[in-house]
Amino acid sequence: xxxxxxxxxxxxxxxxxxxxxxxxxxxxxxxxxxxxxxxxxxxxxxxxxxxxxxxxxxxxxxxxxxxxxxxxxxxxxxxxxxxxxxxxxxxxxxxxxxxxxxxxxxxxxxxxxxxxxxxxxxxxxxxxxxxxxxxxxxxxxxxxxxxxxxxxxxxxxxxxxxxxxxxxxxxxxxxxxxxxxxxxxxxxxxxxxxxxxxxxxxxxxxxxxxxxxxxxxxxxxxxxxxxxxxxxxxxxxxxxxxxxxxxxxxxxxxxxxxxxxxxxxxxxxxxxxxxxxxxxxxxxxxxxxxxxxxxxxxxxxxxxxxxxxxxxxxxxxxxxxxxxxxxxxxxxxxxxxxxxxxxxxxxxxxxxxxxxxxxxxxxxxxxxxxxxxxxxxxxxxx
Numbered sequence: 001x002x003x004x005x006x007x008x009x010x011x012x013x014x015x016x017x018x019x020x021x022x023x024x025x026x027x028x029x030x031x032x033x034x035x036x037x038x039x040x041x042x043x044x045x046x047x048x049x050x051x052x053x054x055x056x057x058x059x060x061x062x063x064x065x066x067x068x069x070x071x072x073x074x075x076x077x078x079x080x081x082x083x084x085x086x087x088x089x090x091x092x093x094x095x096x097x098x099x100x101x102x103x104x105x106x107x108x109x110x111x112x113x114x115x116x117x118x119x120x121x122x123x124x125x126x127x128x129x130x131x132x133x134x135x136x137x138x139x140x141x142x143x144x145x146x147x148x149x150x151x152x153x154x155x156x157x158x159x160x161x162x163x164x165x166x167x168x169x170x171x172x173x174x175x176x177x178x179x180x181x182x183x184x185x186x187x188x189x190x191x192x193x194x195x196x197x198x199x200x201x202x203x204x205x206x207x208x209x210x211x212x213x214x215x216x217x218x219x220x221x222x223x224x225x226x227x228x229x230x231x232x233x234x235x236x237x238x239x240x241x242x243x244x245x246x247x248x249x250x251x252x253x254x255x256x257x258x259x260x261x262x263x264x265x266x267x268x269x270x271x272x273x274x275x276x277x278x279x280x281x282x283x284x285x286x287x288x289x290x291x292x293x294x295x296x297x298x299x300x301x302x303x304x305x306x307x308x309x310x311x312x313x314x315x316x317x318x319x320x321x322x323x324x325x326x327x328x329x330x331x332x333x334x335x336x337x338x339x340x341x342x343x344x345x346x347x348x349x350x351x352x353x354x355x356x357x358x359x360x361x362x363x364x365x366x367x368x369x370x371x372x373x374x375x376x377x378x379x380x381x382x
Contacts, residue, residue: 006038006095007039007092008039008095009088009097009098010044011108011111012024012045012100013045013107014046014049015043018048023294024101024129030187031188031377033068036068042070043072043073044073048077051243051245059074060076080106080111082114085110094122096122098125098127099124099127100127120159123161123381128295130294133295134172134315135291135293135315136292138292139217158179158180161182164183165185166186166295167184167317170182184376185376185377186296186371186373187295188371189305189368190302191302191305191364195357196278196282198307199283201350204347205234206234206236206237209286209288210241211302211303213245214246214268218289218292219289226339227342228261229339230342230343231339232263232346235263236264239269240253240266240267241269241272243271277299281303282306287309288312289310291312291313294315296316296317306361307361308357308360309359310327310360311327312327316329327356328341
């Protein structure tokens with residue numbers, strides 16, 4: 001008779017069937033799918049998608065079976081109580097608690113507070129998910145710095161193992177928690193086994209796609225400002241997919257989009273379900289995301305594995321892109337370089353685009369070849 005699997009209690013703000021929160025949902029879902037044969041997962045999460053007022057069509061506030069052998073507790077809104085948290089621990093009897101956020105009130109901070117002196121009874125793993133990056137820390141910086149100070153003062157950093165998903169995140173975590181135990185385990189992405197047929201790329205015409213939240217961190221307004229000033233004689237189209245959960249910021253972006261010249265078309269397409277991302281990417285030439293910070297970027301990888309060259313800021317782990325003709329990673333301070341890349345994109349013909357499309361796909365293949373997810377996550381959870 002085989003030994004029982006170690007029990008992992010995973011805390012995350014959103015989980016499938018949600019999709020509007022993007023990468024965090026993919027990170028958790030793909031983790032559970034990949035390691036279901038080694039661990040028994042219990043997922044404690046909210047009962048609705050990002051920004052939704054109504055819950056999913058699932059039983060709430062009880063444990064229900066998931067699609068990958070896990071059990072899921074879809075929790076109704078409201079403050080997480082100490083007794084509720086204790087009941088979850090009593091039911092699961094976990095060996096390991098995994099937190100999928102640095103700053104989540106209900107799915108990281110309150111559980112850690114309630115654990116208190118019991119922290120030593122469990123293995124604890126926390127994945128900051130890029131929230132300690134310099135760009136991400138600029139948003140609500142005061143509150144975040146106070147929390148991180150208290151985090152250290154309480155000694156939590158010495159009781160938790162931190163997961164970094166790239167070398168930059170290792171450095172970010174060390175800068176805030178120099179005494180913490182760190183381990184590198186990359187995100188597990190969705191992928192395609194073969195490169196899709198690339199759409200015809202005419203010189204003087206380009207179709208761009210942005211797939212991410214319409215949120216200040218994703219820096220969409222910066223891209224729209226660039227499109228409004230790029231000097232070209234061709235036709236440029238940008239379609240924006242993603243939930244808009246900051247009304248003032250969405251309004252700002254829509255105003256910028258409405259001020260474009262006739263040869264620049266911008267459309268807001270709304271959120272796209274994770275299951276439809278690959279189909280959505282198929283008809284576009286380039287993926288664009290001038291983000292303030294990503295620890296991985298699931299949509300970036302999905303674009304690369306779809307053979308879409310990417311135009312990014314230098315605040316992601318995807319670097320050195322232009323040298324391998326997979327895209328561009330440019331400092332946000334260098335607007336002229338961004339404008340130059342956009343002009344190159346517009347003027348590229350189909351023959352040249354074929355090389356860049358293959359370069360993007362080859363980068364995705366190379367990333368998967370060196371990842372070694374299974375061994376790294378076993379070490380992380382050991």
